[in-house]
Amino acid sequence: MKFNYALVVIIACMVTQNIYAQYNQDALRFSRFDRGSTSRIKGIGNASTAIGGDLSSISTNPAGLGFFNGSEFSFTPEYNFSDISSTYFNQKESDKKKQLNFNNASVVFHSSQRVPKGADPTKGLLSVNFGLSWNRTNNFYDNIYYAGFNPNNSIADMFAERAYDDGPTIDALKKAASPLGFWGYEHFLVDTIGHDASGLLYDPVTHLNSSQSMTQVTTGGQNEFNLAVGANYSNKLYVGMSLAFTNLKYNSTSTFAEEGNADFVDANNVQGVRGYKTFFDNHQTTNGNGFNLKLGFIYKPLESVQFGASFTSPTWYSVEDNTTLGLETFYTNGDKYPIGNQDEDESFEQNYNLRTPLKVSGGLAVFIEKKGFITADLEYVDYAGMHMSGYDGAAQDNKNIKELYQSTVNARIGAEGRVSPNVYLRAGYGYLGNPEKGIGGATTNISGGIGYRISNFFVDATYTNVSRKQNVYPYEVYGSMSPEAELKRSYNNAYLTVGFRF
Numbered sequence: 001m002k003f004n005y006a007l008v009v010i011i012a013c014m015v016t017q018n019i020y021a022q023y024n025q026d027a028l029r030f031s032r033f034d035r036g037s038t039s040r041i042k043g044i045g046n047a048s049t050a051i052g053g054d055l056s057s058i059s060t061n062p063a064g065l066g067f068f069n070g071s072e073f074s075f076t077p078e079y080n081f082s083d084i085s086s087t088y089f090n091q092k093e094s095d096k097k098k099q100l101n102f103n104n105a106s107v108v109f110h111s112s113q114r115v116p117k118g119a120d121p122t123k124g125l126l127s128v129n130f131g132l133s134w135n136r137t138n139n140f141y142d143n144i145y146y147a148g149f150n151p152n153n154s155i156a157d158m159f160a161e162r163a164y165d166d167g168p169t170i171d172a173l174k175k176a177a178s179p180l181g182f183w184g185y186e187h188f189l190v191d192t193i194g195h196d197a198s199g200l201l202y203d204p205v206t207h208l209n210s211s212q213s214m215t216q217v218t219t220g221g222q223n224e225f226n227l228a229v230g231a232n233y234s235n236k237l238y239v240g241m242s243l244a245f246t247n248l249k250y251n252s253t254s255t256f257a258e259e260g261n262a263d264f265v266d267a268n269n270v271q272g273v274r275g276y277k278t279f280f281d282n283h284q285t286t287n288g289n290g291f292n293l294k295l296g297f298i299y300k301p302l303e304s305v306q307f308g309a310s311f312t313s314p315t316w317y318s319v320e321d322n323t324t325l326g327l328e329t330f331y332t333n334g335d336k337y338p339i340g341n342q343d344e345d346e347s348f349e350q351n352y353n354l355r356t357p358l359k360v361s362g363g364l365a366v367f368i369e370k371k372g373f374i375t376a377d378l379e380y381v382d383y384a385g386m387h388m389s390g391y392d393g394a395a396q397d398n399k400n401i402k403e404l405y406q407s408t409v410n411a412r413i414g415a416e417g418r419v420s421p422n423v424y425l426r427a428g429y430g431y432l433g434n435p436e437k438g439i440g441g442a443t444t445n446i447s448g449g450i451g452y453r454i455s456n457f458f459v460d461a462t463y464t465n466v467s468r469k470q471n472v473y474p475y476e477v478y479g480s481m482s483p484e485a486e487l488k489r490s491y492n493n494a495y496l497t498v499g500f501r502f
Contacts, residue, residue, distance in 0.1 A: 036135020043449025044414025045428020049363030062240030065230025074499030089148030159184025168199020210260030408433030
């Protein structure tokens with residue numbers, strides 16, 4: 001059964017486990033993709049804007065392709081370990097997930113330019129190099145669990161509020177676009193208590209201090225395929241550009257469970273109390289395709305100093321979203337809703353367009369002869385500039401985006417040291433600003449790595465720890481404080497790049 005966009009707004013918090021509309025949160029989720037890079041660049045905190053000569057240049061600053069004086073290929077598998085701890089009404093829980101993925105594959109083809117006879121071979125256009133890369137820029141593999149006893153309200157409070165919004169009469173409630181109010185009434189979690197000028201009044205029959213829990217499993221990711229070209233002018237100025245084709249896939253399956261006591265009236269009109277368990281299920285599948293452009297340059301005023309800048313256009317996505325909702329309730333006296341094998345699940349699908357924020361990055365690198373380098377980047381991203389279109393309600397979502405999100409400055413710093421003719425050690429740190437106003441927190445990235453290079457072969461290994469805090473809400477109630485869970489996300493990742501020169 002299909003229902004319209006109005007339902008998405010009404011049940012936004014239930015679909016996404018927080019207080020904002022589903023599409024607002026999806027816009028943010030799909031706009032927080034990282035830079036595609038090799039293990040070497042991940043080892044220095046992804047501070048790559050002013051570093052050339054690495055295959056990561058294809059997807060970060062394509063000007064870096066101009067540094068290559070030969071052709072090169074590499075591939076990078078990754079191991080991800082997600083550890084998400086939660087606090088919900090002072091109860092602490094955690095859940096973990098392990099995942100193997102393929103992170104990066106890149107190739108660059110070197111093309112030297114013919115120098116006219118008698119001309120200075122170090123001046124003018126010296127090379128034009130071409131690169132191809134595939135990168136995984138975002139992982140959605142998570143297991144989330146939180147639980148506690150709620151002394152303030154019940155999910156039935158949310159159902160009662162939806163019933164009041166949609167049901168001036170029981171018949172109107174049954175025919176409403178949103179099923180949530182009618183589900184609450186039909187499952188005897190909500191009952192009528194009178195009426196006002198607008199129609200019937202509804203109130204939950206559930207007691208406080210119910211046991212609540214949320215279980216969510218997410219999978220999928222975002223990928224990017226890049227076509228890039230970079231040029232070298234006089235070993236001083238390097239310029240480049242790339243075109244990227246992107247895709248995303250996000251799957252989320254969640255169940256919010258509540259167990260407690262509820263008032264009821266039996267067949268003999270005798271009031272009593274019975275235990276109940278109710279389960280709210282949500283399954284979301286989202287797929288999309290898009291593209292973006294990148295431009296960049298790197299300049300060497302001195303042999304030991306490089307500075308660079310890159311511009312990444314917004315990514316223009318076309319997205320298809322499918323969501324299915326369901327509610328089941330069981331009582332200790334044997335009653336069950338929906339009755340028998342009746343299926344009340346509601347499904348909807350929506351196609352829309354998403355424009356992610358543009359990104360502008362600047363970087364500086366200082367080289368210490370052949371012993372290594374130190375580099376730092378600053379990046380500006382305006383998340384308030386995200387834009388959605390192609391569906392009813394997009395104007396309101398875009399208004400919410402500007403109110404709920406903000407611009408950020410991301411800082412990255414890294415260093416590489418040559419400890420022997422063939423061995424390199426690396427370390428990096430990144431601080432990514434919080435795009436949400438008033439909730440959540442910044443993301444930190446700590447990395448370290450080692451590399452070995454000999455002749456036409458190289459191998460690099462890197463470990464990263466990425467962490468951030470997030471506040472989520474299993475449902476929203478207007479008349480009292482919505483229940484809030486605090487999540488501490490920690491991701492321990494390992495990358496291994498193997499490469500060859502040819």
